[in-house]
Amino acid sequence: MTTTTLLQTARQRGQDQTLPYAGAVTPAEAWTLLSTDHQTILIDVRTNAERDWVGKVTLPETQHYSVQWNLYPGGTQNPDFLAELQAVCPDKNTVLLFLCRSGVRSRHAAKLATEHGYSHCFDILHGFEGDKNEHGHRKTVCGWCQQNLPWSGA
Numbered sequence: 001m002t003t004t005t006l007l008q009t010a011r012q013r014g015q016d017q018t019l020p021y022a023g024a025v026t027p028a029e030a031w032t033l034l035s036t037d038h039q040t041i042l043i044d045v046r047t048n049a050e051r052d053w054v055g056k057v058t059l060p061e062t063q064h065y066s067v068q069w070n071l072y073p074g075g076t077q078n079p080d081f082l083a084e085l086q087a088v089c090p091d092k093n094t095v096l097l098f099l100c101r102s103g104v105r106s107r108h109a110a111k112l113a114t115e116h117g118y119s120h121c122f123d124i125l126h127g128f129e130g131d132k133n134e135h136g137h138r139k140t141v142c143g144w145c146q147q148n149l150p151w152s153g154a
Helices: 003-016 027-036 048-053 081-088 105-115
Strands: 023-025 041-044 064-066 096-099 121-124
Touching: 003 023, 003 027, 023 027, 027 096, 027 121, 041 081, 081 105, 096 105, 105 121
Parallel strands: 023 121, 041 064, 041 096, 096 121
Antiparallel strands: none
């Protein structure tokens, strides 16, 4: 599948679900986009602690940035989110893929970025760890890790 086709599919998902941002991609689609279009950027909105203790995606530094949606400890919303996003991605026409643990914070981040002029914001469905399984554990049902996409950590 080409980059253009993947983005069309993601945009169609966005229209079908009436998303307030460009659309949504599966983890596998995100990996394909990042692998084939080196201008596409993944924005990991998890806390620094989550990335340190749980794991992080393995991508070239030029395609992978951390901009916390919430701050650790305490979980308060990062008041500098937009300024930090602007610092790592000043071009508002860049394709941005937002990632969090399970796909909630990334949706909020994609929405806020879109509201502030970023025109190609996509949520990565199910996030890094995905949903909990029947035992309450993540990384086994869906998400980046379950799809065996490149990552390192715990």
